Amino acid sequence: MMLPTLHLPALPKPLLRLTAALPAWPLTPPTSRAFAFAANLAAWPSLRELDWSHVHGRHFCVQVSDIGLQLFFTLHADGFRSERRSRADVTFTASSADFARLALRLEDPDTLFFNRKLLIEGDTDLGLTVKNMLDAVELETAAARMPAGLGHLVLALRRLALKD
Amino acid sequence: MPNPPLLELICPAGSLPALKAAVDNGADGVYLGLKDNTNARNFSGLNFDEKSLVEGIRYAQGKRRKVLMALNTYPQPATLPRWHKAVDTAATLGVDAIILADPGLMAYARKTHPQLRLHLSVQGSATSYEAVNFYRERFGIQRAVLPRVLSLAQVENVIENTDTEIELFGFGGLCVMVEGRCLLSSYACGDSPNTFGACSPGHAVRWEQTPKGMETRLNGVLIDRYADNEKAGYPTLCKGRFEVQGETYYALEEPTSLNSMDMLPEMARLGIAAIKIEGRQRSPAYVAQVTQVWRAAIDAVKKDRTTFKPLPAWQTALAKVSEGSMNTLGAYYRPWK
């Protein structure tokens, strides 16, 4: 019954190489494009029914501290859109493992914040809004709407971690 | 007549997944609020609209758990109908009780929905049996949540002199001030829990990593600056570091959470009706973790309170999710005061 102490590995090297090898784009870094593409594919189907209207057009930055990755994107009625790294209204910073644990609902963002493992800079209200809205999405529902295979993988990973 | 409730576990639900996490992990009841300033966790993106509320009530009551709706801010003249409508919604959808702080709103609820069970919120600041009995006589409140400022001996004095069920906070964020009597937030940023429904609302908070450390500001006022290895706390003024007579320290309270698990046997002896877990602003992961631990502890103490001793693993788990990762017995333990 005890809490999982999940140690997810950092992003595997091959994946990093893959993201770096994506075709260059004049305005947006390839990693941001890849992220927006993946997010639209995996997460958007379960996020789209929420009311994101007050978040539309706001600029987000996700910084993955351990691998020096910065992702810039905005959210619109049709999903995630990558942006060039000119500005961010709010920036989330954490390690790849901690972001993964957050995504799998294994970790509480406030706990990470208390332990200095998650930082929200810029428009705090925007950051907290997004955090709270994501919390309101049920992982099972989200997984069911992911592309075949991915959803199963996500839930399996979570189960594995909870057993750990 | 049924036995009076004893140590019901009441858990926070800031969202539908959090509600399900509480129910699935053994909460006897959940408390929740609507997506506006009618409750004291008015943070954007948090709380329930009518659709999720209907689903939440269905889920919890389907498993014979209670749903308590917090309407525990103070209605104001221009927006009073919003609170009345929220009371009506709660009654219509069939919540098990509403948690109120304002006497005017209690009068409305009593008159309009006489069948609806009323609880006195901690925001009502009732610290004596005279105050608790005021609400009981006037509005028929059936339970009172006491502010986190009384020692257990003082709680006992309340219990001995009222027929009202008493609910105490067991775990979570700790208001060091009497709830409902703290305007520190509005002094700094204009919004207080009483009227706005949030202490240190997001729009006024700024976190920034600087060469001197991570800085927390509320409407520009520096609340604290954390060195890289220091644990952080919520951006509330009572947990900030300030300078008093040349000395910089946590002048009001350290970033810390309440954890009263050591006192469960005593709470059982006193006949505390319910234990409340703080944290509607937190994620389903927190709710699941904390509910699990407290369910096990309450079951253990009900089985045999004389031999009850919190398991180290429980305390470790609770410490891990605590603000500042520190736990305190708070005012329940006399020397704290």
Add this chain to the structure above:
Amino acid sequence: MKLSLGPLLYYWSREDTLAFYQQAAEWPLDIVYLGETVCSRRHLLRLPDYLEIAEKLSAAGKEVVLSSQTLIESESDLKALRKLIADGRFKVEANEWGAVRLLAEAKQPFVAGPTLNAYNPDTLAMLADMGATRWVPPVEMPREMIWQMNQQMQAALPEAIRLETELFGYGRLPLAFSARCFTARHYNLQKDDCQFRCLDHPDGLVLASREGEDFLAINGIQTQSAKVMSLAHRFDELAAAGIDVLRLSPQARNMHRVVNIFRALADGDIKPAQAPAQLDRFMPAAPCDGYWLGEAGMAFHPVNNPITEGEPA
């Protein structure tokens, strides 16, 4: 506009306190509030002392009100409260709902203090029905809301019942109450053995941000603003919001000068715009007026910004 002297929020020596009220009898005040509202451990003056002061002030033509303790924790606190109410010679200011219950039971008229949290006309009308003759809004309540409260509450009450409105208009703002004593904490003392260090801080103990900005003031279990709330420069806005009484909160030095300036304002002898020039040097800290304007309490706007006729701005 009537002027009141609020209850003494600090802990002064017995001599200083007695001397203060002896002088206050001569000051141009209409109402004086007496009694310990903050901490039950403060005992240099007890109820009989306050009653004696009350008689003298009453003889000097002041209306006297006895203020009840805000945080009631123990049976002995309740005992003190019951005694205060039982005396019956003077009106009581109820600062929590236990006191309201006892006063209503005793059918005594009372003043509804600022910590009763009357934020809406329903609650206010209920207080009036239970015997309140005057109310003090929560110190954070903006002028528009006070105006609305009075409009709606009077509409809900029978014409014969008129509730006076008293505003906290001068002094360090009482912002929060705790079971914990922050003065004792500062001196690394337990509350039960605090050595009455509040005596050393007759205007509170200032707490500054780590950038050196004076922010709050510690007063035992009470937390106050470091800045001094002052509406002297907005004195002509008060009547339009329905304020009948302006409360001046005691400070250790020059209180009589503060009272005189507000009296001059009330009598029209000086204009609000002239007040700060006279008042500032007698204030223990910089002014603030944000709450009145519906902003952060610590904000300050020196320029006059009068409430518009009839309708709130």
